[in-house]
Amino acid sequence: MTGGSPFSRRDMLRAGGAASILGAGATLLPVRAQGAAEMKGGQVPGYYRFKHGAFEITVLSDGAYTLPTNLLGSNVAPEKVVAFLEKNLLDPDERISHVNIPLINTGKELILVDVGGGMNWMPTAGKLTDNLRASGYEPEDVDTVILTHGHPDHIWGLIDDFEEAPSFPNAKYVISADEWDFWTTSRAMDTLPEMFLGFAVGAKKQLTPVAEKTRRIKPGAEISPGIVTIPTPGHTPGHMSVAIESEGETLLVTADALTHPFISFAHPGWWPRTDIDPEMAEKSRRAMMEMAADGKHLTLVYHISFPGLGRVARAGTAYRWVPSTWQWGG
Numbered sequence: 001m002t003g004g005s006p007f008s009r010r011d012m013l014r015a016g017g018a019a020s021i022l023g024a025g026a027t028l029l030p031v032r033a034q035g036a037a038e039m040k041g042g043q044v045p046g047y048y049r050f051k052h053g054a055f056e057i058t059v060l061s062d063g064a065y066t067l068p069t070n071l072l073g074s075n076v077a078p079e080k081v082v083a084f085l086e087k088n089l090l091d092p093d094e095r096i097s098h099v100n101i102p103l104i105n106t107g108k109e110l111i112l113v114d115v116g117g118g119m120n121w122m123p124t125a126g127k128l129t130d131n132l133r134a135s136g137y138e139p140e141d142v143d144t145v146i147l148t149h150g151h152p153d154h155i156w157g158l159i160d161d162f163e164e165a166p167s168f169p170n171a172k173y174v175i176s177a178d179e180w181d182f183w184t185t186s187r188a189m190d191t192l193p194e195m196f197l198g199f200a201v202g203a204k205k206q207l208t209p210v211a212e213k214t215r216r217i218k219p220g221a222e223i224s225p226g227i228v229t230i231p232t233p234g235h236t237p238g239h240m241s242v243a244i245e246s247e248g249e250t251l252l253v254t255a256d257a258l259t260h261p262f263i264s265f266a267h268p269g270w271w272p273r274t275d276i277d278p279e280m281a282e283k284s285r286r287a288m289m290e291m292a293a294d295g296k297h298l299t300l301v302y303h304i305s306f307p308g309l310g311r312v313a314r315a316g317t318a319y320r321w322v323p324s325t326w327q328w329g330g
Ligand SMILES: [Zn+2]
Pocket: 151, 153, 154, 256, 302, 303
C-alpha cells in the first residue's frame, strides 16, 4: 500500500481481496487519458418513486439538517446517550435529520403530507419545491396538503416568502383541530419552554394565511379514499400520522411519532426534548411501532435516511428498523 493510507496492507490481505494479487501501489481504476475530471459539487435532485396499489407515491426530500444530540433523551443520563451513539458509529455531538415527504397521486388527486421547512428554517433544508419540480410536478398541481403537526420542519414551507403567498396556491389543507388551536392561540406561547418559543411565532405566521382553506379535523378521519389519519399525540398536542392503503398494499407515514433512526427503535422509552408531552409521545411511538410490526406494513419515517422507507421488526422488548430495498422501473 502507498504511504498514508488508512488501510494497512495487513487489513487488505486479511480481506483476501485485490491487494494480494495487485501488489503495492496498484489500482483497479482505469487511468484517465485526458486528465482529471472536474469536481461537480452540489447535490442531485432528491425524489424516489414507487407504485403502491393503484397509487403512485413520490418521496420528496426537503434536504436535511443537524441538531445537537443533547435533544435526544431528556430522561436519560447524557453519557448513556453518547455511549449509545458511539456504539452505533454515530456522531456524539450532532445528529443529521433527513426530511422525507410523501406525495401521493391517487389517480384523482395529488396529496402532499407536510411541506418541509421553507426558506427560513435551515439553509440545508427547504428543498421541497425544487425536488417536486424535478420529479415532474409543479406546486400548482398539489390538491391537498395534510399537515401532521405544527413544527417548523413540517410547516414553515407553507408560505413562500418571496411571493408572500401560499407555496401551493391551489391546495386545500387538513390539520388536527387541536393542533390548529395550539399554534394559533396563545397556548403554544404560554406552555412551550423558552428555547422553542420561536416555533410558536413561526407556526402562527405560516398557518394564519391559509386559515380559510384549512379543514380542522379530529384525527382518525379519512381524507380521501384509502388515506386515513391516525391520532399520535404527544410530540405535539394534535400530532397525527397517516395510513395509506390501495389494492391491499399498506403504508404507514409516522411523521414524528418516531424521530431517530436508532434510538426510537432500540430505546422507545428515551424521551426526545422536542416531544411536548413525552409520556404521551412514548405511548404513541410504541403504538405506532406495534401497528407497523403487527401488520408488516411498509413504513415511512420523516427523519430517517432518505427515502425513509422500511419496516419495523420486534427485537426483544424493543424494535429494529429494516430499510426497504429499492424498486426500479414500474
Ligand atoms: Zn420533525
